[in-house]
Amino acid sequence: MITFSQEKLAKVAELISHYPQGRQKSALLPVLHLAQDEFGGWLDTPVMDYVAGLLNIEPIEVYEVASFYSMYNLKPVGKFMFEVCQTGPCMLNGSDNIIDYIKQKLNIKVGETTADGMFTLKTVECLGACGYAPMMQLGKNYREHLTKEKVDAIIEECRAKAN
Amino acid sequence: MGRKLLLEKAHVEGIRTYEVYRREGGYRSVEKALKMAPADIVEEVKKSGLRGRGGAGFPTGMKWSFIAKPEGIPRHLVCNADESEPGTFKDRYLMEFIPHLLIEGMIVSSFALGSNASYIYIRGEYAWVAEILENAIAEARQNGWLGKNIQGSGFDCEMYVHRGAGAYICGEETALIESLEGKRGNPRIKPPFPAIKGAWERPTVVNNVETLAAVVPIMNIGGEEYAKIGVGKSTGTKLISACGNINKPGIYEIDMTISVEEFIFSEEYCGGIPNGKKLKACIPGGSSVPILPQNLLLTTAKGEKRMMNYESLSDGGFATGSMMGSGGFIVLDEDQCVVRHTMTLARFYHHESCGQCSPCREGTGWMERVLKNIETGKGKMSDIDLLWDIQRKIEGNTICPLGDAAAWPIAAAIRHFRDEFEWHIKNPEEAQRRNYGLAHYADPIHVPTPPVTA
Numbered sequence A: 001m002i003t004f005s006q007e008k009l010a011k012v013a014e015l016i017s018h019y020p021q022g023r024q025k026s027a028l029l030p031v032l033h034l035a036q037d038e039f040g041g042w043l044d045t046p047v048m049d050y051v052a053g054l055l056n057i058e059p060i061e062v063y064e065v066a067s068f069y070s071m072y073n074l075k076p077v078g079k080f081m082f083e084v085c086q087t088g089p090c091m092l093n094g095s096d097n098i099i100d101y102i103k104q105k106l107n108i109k110v111g112e113t114t115a116d117g118m119f120t121l122k123t124v125e126c127l128g129a130c131g132y133a134p135m136m137q138l139g140k141n142y143r144e145h146l147t148k149e150k151v152d153a154i155i156e157e158c159r160a161k162a163n
Numbered sequence B: 001m002g003r004k005l006l007l008e009k010a011h012v013e014g015i016r017t018y019e020v021y022r023r024e025g026g027y028r029s030v031e032k033a034l035k036m037a038p039a040d041i042v043e044e045v046k047k048s049g050l051r052g053r054g055g056a057g058f059p060t061g062m063k064w065s066f067i068a069k070p071e072g073i074p075r076h077l078v079c080n081a082d083e084s085e086p087g088t089f090k091d092r093y094l095m096e097f098i099p100h101l102l103i104e105g106m107i108v109s110s111f112a113l114g115s116n117a118s119y120i121y122i123r124g125e126y127a128w129v130a131e132i133l134e135n136a137i138a139e140a141r142q143n144g145w146l147g148k149n150i151q152g153s154g155f156d157c158e159m160y161v162h163r164g165a166g167a168y169i170c171g172e173e174t175a176l177i178e179s180l181e182g183k184r185g186n187p188r189i190k191p192p193f194p195a196i197k198g199a200w201e202r203p204t205v206v207n208n209v210e211t212l213a214a215v216v217p218i219m220n221i222g223g224e225e226y227a228k229i230g231v232g233k234s235t236g237t238k239l240i241s242a243c244g245n246i247n248k249p250g251i252y253e254i255d256m257t258i259s260v261e262e263f264i265f266s267e268e269y270c271g272g273i274p275n276g277k278k279l280k281a282c283i284p285g286g287s288s289v290p291i292l293p294q295n296l297l298l299t300t301a302k303g304e305k306r307m308m309n310y311e312s313l314s315d316g317g318f319a320t321g322s323m324m325g326s327g328g329f330i331v332l333d334e335d336q337c338v339v340r341h342t343m344t345l346a347r348f349y350h351h352e353s354c355g356q357c358s359p360c361r362e363g364t365g366w367m368e369r370v371l372k373n374i375e376t377g378k379g380k381m382s383d384i385d386l387l388w389d390i391q392r393k394i395e396g397n398t399i400c401p402l403g404d405a406a407a408w409p410i411a412a413a414i415r416h417f418r419d420e421f422e423w424h425i426k427n428p429e430e431a432q433r434r435n436y437g438l439a440h441y442a443d444p445i446h447v448p449t450p451p452v453t454a
């Protein structure tokens, strides 16, 4: 059974209160973020249906939104997702080398997850950190000025966290 | 040193907290505004000459004066913090380090516009910045600057952070409104404009983070004083986010009287190009604006020094100029490949097209494929004209300006770097090993002398 904790339900109610009466659908994006964090890092259909129920909207309204925005994962992802920016300014500072290095180090292609379910590698477009390139998003934070050594350290850090 | 209005206090220890921000003179502009008539605040902003800092440069005071005021219908102010134009990362800096400056500017603006509930639409990836803003909003509320009857003025002002979820198109104001309503970010057909029918069909003003932050110094020093800073219609200060191949990437507040050359090479700003390399090209205002080779970047076609302001950057139109745009300043050194860089931008716009209009949906994908072919040594000479043709068919034929934004960088790259594209196509193998280099892109430009009339 998919349900939020009491605390998360209170958060949903608070989010809904940010928008005009009868416009609870406006809370969809923030509630989907909550749901993704809560239910394993991706949005399975039952999760989306649950969100539709919470906001009193049709499930299709949730699916079409979830599939539009790049931050919602519609498939399972690794415990840690490396989202490396590959747009112009990052490319000028060597993002291609960083992407190649991660591929080689984790032995996966872009879009894949390691066999142990730990890491997913994704390439993304400009994340607004162009001056601190090359960079990646890891969970809720950015890792900037990436080098091969930094990537090694980040991988170690994640492994340590998982244990 | 140029004058600092927004970042003056950015380095004061603890400025992120309410206590320090207030001690440093924060929230004075709200005290002042609440004693004024809302219409007078709009006048003050008009006098300042402030132009929207989100990219289009539309006069803010004028935009505010367009908001409809139907009886009994609430109005809303929405701050555009979607910041996703490649090269642009200035709003993040403001929100991350001086969150109260944005909140202060938004309170004054909300009062001027009569918005009792205002929203900050922030790109989803800036998750930690959203938390910083939420904490700052809570502090402002505890101290009576937000909530019911703020500072005993009778004005109610609520403020909420709304996190997006990864979509550049949501920076376009009507897509942003759709997204705020919990929908896909598909831009709306205008009219009606948001000022008449925006969020929840209510009159809405959408302004960029930096625009709203600039309202604070405008109120503090007065619109007329603000207008004295800068030159011509480029008043006040502008944040530039500088990146690419420079020694000191980062955020700079400039007063729009310095030259592009000084900005790139002086120690006060970008500090020159790393490893003694030469400047090849630059996109001065975010990825959508035209790229210029060194010669046209530093000097206009008329032979004048190009300056860092709205007028000078666009001098020569698209033929020989560019735009201030969002202030995302991307520098390419002599070893960078313009074809490859342009390909990444084409990929970006293809990825970000919402898919509503066929010229944009199909055209961006097509341009990406053609550019990828040229870049990987599979291009044909006719591809260059094909690219030109595709971009021309997109421009002006779409619902929202993303189509234009995707077309312009390609057009400019071909206009100014056509021989680099040709070289790539003619030398597919060599192009995999080395770059075209600086070539003639720094050569003095021929300034046509006007015909002598008797």
Ligand SMILES: Cc1cc2nc3c(=O)[nH]c(=O)nc-3n(C[C@H](O)[C@H](O)[C@H](O)COP(=O)(O)O)c2cc1C
Pocket: B051, B052, B053, B054, B055, B056, B057, B058, B060, B063, B080, B081, B082, B083, B084, B085, B168, B169, B170, B171, B172, B173, B174, B206, B207, B208, B209, B211, B212, B400, B401, B402, B405
């Ligand atoms: C595709 C596209 C993306 C945009 N992205 C942003 C953005 O990230 N931030 C922003 O402030 N304006 C962005 N804009 C401009 C907004 O539509 C709007 O003009 C701006 O927010 C108005 O605020 P201003 O007048 O204060 O500049 C974008 C426009 C387009 C067409």
Ligand code: SF4
Pocket: B169, B186, B187, B352, B353, B354, B355, B356, B357, B358, B360, B361, B398, B399, B400, B401, B402, B403
């Ligand atoms: S121009 Fe592109 S992004 Fe804009 S509405 Fe059309 S398809 Fe969508």
Ligand code: FES
Pocket: A085, A086, A087, A088, A089, A090, A091, A125, A126, A127, A128, A129, A130, A133, A135, B086, B087, B088
């Ligand atoms: S280009 Fe990578 S963060 Fe902007």
